[in-house]
Amino acid sequence: MDLTKKRCEPCEGGTKPFGSKEIETYMTYLKTPWEASEDLRKIERKFKFKDFKEAMKFVNKVAELAEQEGHHPNIFNSYNRVTITLWTHAINGLSINDFIMASKTELLE
Numbered sequence: 001m002d003l004t005k006k007r008c009e010p011c012e013g014g015t016k017p018f019g020s021k022e023i024e025t026y027m028t029y030l031k032t033p034w035e036a037s038e039d040l041r042k043i044e045r046k047f048k049f050k051d052f053k054e055a056m057k058f059v060n061k062v063a064e065l066a067e068q069e070g071h072h073p074n075i076f077n078s079y080n081r082v083t084i085t086l087w088t089h090a091i092n093g094l095s096i097n098d099f100i101m102a103s104k105t106e107l108l109e
Contacts, residue, residue: 001029003103006096008069017041017093026099031106036094042087043098047109049080058082061108069104071097 003026018026023040034045049055059075059082066072074085084105086098 003029003096003100004107006100008071008097008100010070011088011090011095011097013090015091015095017088017091018095023094026094026096029099030102032109034102041093042085043094043102044083044085045102045105047082047084049082052079055080055082058108062105065104065108066101069097069101071101073101073105 020040023036034043036043049058055077059077062075076083086101087093088095088097
């Protein structure tokens with residue numbers, strides 16, 4: 001499944017977060033390795049760049065994508081390293097939106 005062709009849709013509270021089987025399936029749709037948290041509520045990937053300036057260019061691209069999709073990751077920057085953490089806040093777990101954002105984020109690298 002090509003998640004880059006999908007759009008994030010608003011997720012309401014009361015929607016059930018993905019279970020382990022769904023997470024396992026959707027992780028196979030990603031092109032690069034993302035890690036699921038121990039409690040399976042978040043996915044995360046660490047990116048490394050040549051220098052701070054390149055890392056910040058990436059952060060700005062992710063911010064623009066997040067605004068377009070209406071789905072906002074946590075972004076942590078430390079010099080040339082950026083960590084992107086995704087989860088759907090409204091359901092306190094993972095949804096298709098997180099995997100759509102992860103897939104589209106991979107294209108920005």
